[in-house]
Amino acid sequence: MSMRGILMALMLLGLLLSAAPGWSAPHTPLTVEALSPLEDPAQRARYERLIREIRCLVCQNEPIADSNAPLARDLRREIRERIEGGSTDREILDFLTARYGDFVLYRPPFTPRTWLLWFAPILLLLGGGWVFWRVLRSRADKPLDDDEAWSEDPEPAEDTPR
Amino acid sequence: MWRYLAAPALFIVLLGFFLVGLFRDPTLVPSPLINQPAPQFELPQLLDPERTLALSDLATGEPVLLNVWATWCVGCRQEHGMLVDISRSGEIPIFGLNWKDDRTAALRWLERLGDPYVAVAVDDDGRVAIDWGVYGSPETFLLDGQGIIRYKHIGPIDQAVWEREFRPRIAQLRQGDS
Numbered sequence: 001m002s003m004r005g006i007l008m009a010l011m012l013l014g015l016l017l018s019a020a021p022g023w024s025a026p027h028t029p030l031t032v033e034a035l036s037p038l039e040d041p042a043q044r045a046r047y048e049r050l051i052r053e054i055r056c057l058v059c060q061n062e063p064i065a066d067s068n069a070p071l072a073r074d075l076r077r078e079i080r081e082r083i084e085g086g087s088t089d090r091e092i093l094d095f096l097t098a099r100y101g102d103f104v105l106y107r108p109p110f111t112p113r114t115w116l117l118w119f120a121p122i123l124l125l126l127g128g129g130w131v132f133w134r135v136l137r138s139r140a141d142k143p144l145d146d147d148e149a150w151s152e153d154p155e156p157a158e159d160t161p162r
Numbered sequence: 163m164w165r166y167l168a169a170p171a172l173f174i175v176l177l178g179f180f181l182v183g184l185f186r187d188p189t190l191v192p193s194p195l196i197n198q199p200a201p202q203f204e205l206p207q208l209l210d211p212e213r214t215l216a217l218s219d220l221a222t223g224e225p226v227l228l229n230v231w232a233t234w235c236v237g238c239r240q241e242h243g244m245l246v247d248i249s250r251s252g253e254i255p256i257f258g259l260n261w262k263d264d265r266t267a268a269l270r271w272l273e274r275l276g277d278p279y280v281a282v283a284v285d286d287d288g289r290v291a292i293d294w295g296v297y298g299s300p301e302t303f304l305l306d307g308q309g310i311i312r313y314k315h316i317g318p319i320d321q322a323v324w325e326r327e328f329r330p331r332i333a334q335l336r337q338g339d340s
Contacts, residue, residue, distance in 0.1 A: 060188065060189070071298075099293065100193075100194070100297065101192060101295075
């Protein structure tokens with residue numbers, strides 16, 4: 001077998017192995033939770049949801065659920081203990097924002113300071129729609145004369161065969 | 163006329179946003195605790211675990227610093243010499259919060275590099291640090307005489323930071339007190 005043939009065979013084998021379910025790397029979560037899961041399913045659900053809402057400040061693009069940073073672990077413990085202690089979600093989020101600011105929340109609160117942030121998508125959509133409408137209008141004003149339209153564009157379009 | 167200006171104007175505005183964003187450090191998170199009373203704590207001291215250090219020990223009527231440090235923290239090693247200098251100059255008392263550290267390592271660190279702290283509280287499980295909104299080390303809090311947090315510096319203190327951020331604020335606090 002030629003060198004190229006061997007390489008091809010190896011690549012095929014690799015492809016097959018990675019596709020076979022038994023051989024692919026097990027999809028384990030990266031975070032190892034040292035604590036046992038909360039007993040109460042409702043509490044566990046709240047915990048799981050809250051740790052996805054809180055930003056890890058050490059590694060800012062991760063929620064504390066996914067982070068192994070010591071601070072993230074401490075914050076998870078804090079949230080867990082507060083849930084067990086009977087705090088509401090609101091109280092837990094307030095506790096964290098009082099210390100770390102709104103930045104810890106992945107969903108920024110709706111306050112006058114964040115109006116622009118929340119409304120930006122709508123504003124951009126409206127602005128884009130307005131521009132679109134203007135362009136359509138200006139096109140519509142032009143005479144729909146085929147010859148004139150073609151003469152405006154002396155270069156043939158890319159996909160026309162020469 | 164305006165239609166020829168609109169696009170460049172928009173571009174320049176965007177460029178402005180990007181330029182500002184480029185020179186801002188996204189890892190600096192402003193603390194909501196500024197101008198708030200410092201969170202209460204009472205923790206064992208590093209040198210003598212039998213004794214405790216509490217917030218009331220920090221509210222001495224004079225401004226003080228609380229420096230969050232650990233031996234695993236590179237920035238702390240960087241700024242340590244500066245802290246020793248500040249402490250020697252007697253400009254302001256420095257208290258320490260040893261954060262999630264190994265006691266033996268922390269003691270050896272102070273022995274080898276000098277001890278700039280009036281006293282060091284040991285926050286083994288990081289609860290007090292969370293209460294203070296600490297998210298990295300080093301962090302240095304400036305407290306006024308009444309135990310209100312007036313400023314927090316994130317990252318190592320060097321001569322430039324000291325002169326730019328701390329000295330004027332300390333002077334201002336002292337003026338306000340008198």
